Amino acid sequence: MARVYNFSAGPSCLPEEVLKECAAEMLDYNGTGQSVMEMSHRSKAYEPIIEDAEKMVRKLMNVPENYKVLFVQGGGSTQFAMVAQNLGIKNKKAAYIETGVWAKKAAAEAKKLGIAVDVIVSSKDKNYSYIPKVEKVTGDYDYVYICFNNTIMGTHYEYIPETGDIPLVADISSCVLSEPLDVSKFGLLFAGAQKNLAPAGVTLVIVREDLIPEPEACLPGTPTMLAYKTHADNGSMYNTPPCYTIYVLDKVLHWIEKNGGAEGMLKRNQEKAEYLYNYLDNNEGNFYHATTEKGSRSLMNVPFLTKYSTGATDEASVAKEKEINDKFVKEAAAAGLVNLKGHRLVGGMRASIYNAMTLDGVKALVEFMKKFAEANK
Numbered sequence: 001m002a003r004v005y006n007f008s009a010g011p012s013c014l015p016e017e018v019l020k021e022c023a024a025e026m027l028d029y030n031g032t033g034q035s036v037m038e039m040s041h042r043s044k045a046y047e048p049i050i051e052d053a054e055k056m057v058r059k060l061m062n063v064p065e066n067y068k069v070l071f072v073q074g075g076g077s078t079q080f081a082m083v084a085q086n087l088g089i090k091n092k093k094a095a096y097i098e099t100g101v102w103a104k105k106a107a108a109e110a111k112k113l114g115i116a117v118d119v120i121v122s123s124k125d126k127n128y129s130y131i132p133k134v135e136k137v138t139g140d141y142d143y144v145y146i147c148f149n150n151t152i153m154g155t156h157y158e159y160i161p162e163t164g165d166i167p168l169v170a171d172i173s174s175c176v177l178s179e180p181l182d183v184s185k186f187g188l189l190f191a192g193a194q195k196n197l198a199p200a201g202v203t204l205v206i207v208r209e210d211l212i213p214e215p216e217a218c219l220p221g222t223p224t225m226l227a228y229k230t231h232a233d234n235g236s237m238y239n240t241p242p243c244y245t246i247y248v249l250d251k252v253l254h255w256i257e258k259n260g261g262a263e264g265m266l267k268r269n270q271e272k273a274e275y276l277y278n279y280l281d282n283n284e285g286n287f288y289h290a291t292t293e294k295g296s297r298s299l300m301n302v303p304f305l306t307k308y309s310t311g312a313t314d315e316a317s318v319a320k321e322k323e324i325n326d327k328f329v330k331e332a333a334a335a336g337l338v339n340l341k342g343h344r345l346v347g348g349m350r351a352s353i354y355n356a357m358t359l360d361g362v363k364a365l366v367e368f369m370k371k372f373a374e375a376n377k
């Protein structure tokens with residue numbers, strides 16, 4: 001079967017070139033007669049891979065010297081707890097900006113660990129369809145927490161909140177390396193790899209060294225594996241790292257570099273997102289519309305509804321809406337455009353157009369949308 005255009009929110013499409021390289025090296029990596037997934041993580045063949053991956057993260061994200069780059073496991077969701085256990089140790093108090101599911105889950109996890117959580121601002125009033133403006137955050141907080149790109153709601157910060165001396169923590173799972181980002185403005189950044197960097201299995205953490213406590217200084221009961229120091233002191237090799245995923249990650253980083261680095265990705269992503277939003281904002285008869293407000297729109301995740309999503313809750317309207325959405329997703333898949341079903345909290349459809357998605361893919365989607373609108377108006 002021909003390759004499809006994959007709009008999945010995660011795990012998501014990877015650059016075809018990278019997949020081909022992995023395939024070519026599957027049975028014999030670099031003359032070792034083994035696959036990378038079979039070799040010891042402490043072998044001569046493997047060590048340069050993880051070292052290069054770290055070097056590439058530093059280079060592409062311009063990571064300052066006084067930050068550690070860690071590869072850990074447990075996904076973005078484990079970071080919700082790790083952040084609280086490692087950073088919430090002084091006043092046991094943190095500020096959270098609530099912009100949707102992922103920010104809420106992070107706050108709930110901190111609360112569970114005994115952190116006094118202040119939700120200082122929320123965009124709940126409009127179903128998280130925008131990023132609230134935060135002036136300067138002050139207070140005796142151990143950290144301020146934001147979700148920089150909201151994968152489900154399709155929103156993204158167009159500014160970095162000013163937090164003075166309070167470390168700013170950001171979940172960048174779904175926008176990592178999609179644009180340049182000034183790492184020095186943050187105390188800690190983390191990203192599950194399966195959206196923009198690699199297959200699932202590794203989480204990138206970038207943390208300012210002075211914020212990493214001794215394991216004993218973490219919240220009481222913090223397991224060894226959940227102390228950043230454990231990983232920082234051992235070059236992310238305290239235990240077996242997700243070796244193969246890191247190998248693919250390294251290849252993706254080289255692909256990003258070849259395509260202009262973070263600036264190149266921004267240009268590529270803006271082009272794709274503008275093409276899609278432009279259609280959503282200007283399509284004939286308003287058959288489709290974007291769910292997010294201008295000024296808060298994600299370049300990565302684009303949720304959209306049809307005119308049949310009226311908000312009416314009577315049985316007939318709900319059934320009609322479901323029928324159209326199901327039909328769209330099914331017919332799109334048959335046309336080679338897959339994983340477009342929206343998240344249940346937003347409804348409709350969602351096109352995730354991460355780094356690896358091509359402009360051709362987005363154009364094919366818009367062509368399909370035009371035909372579908374014509375046939376179902």
Ligand SMILES: *Cc1c(COP(=O)(O)O)cnc(C)c1O
Pocket residue numbers: 010074075076077078102147149150151171172173174192193195
């Ligand atoms: C997907 C996602 C997560 C959860 O990641 P897991 O690796 O599945 O735990 C957290 N935050 C954001 C913004 C995400 O998109």
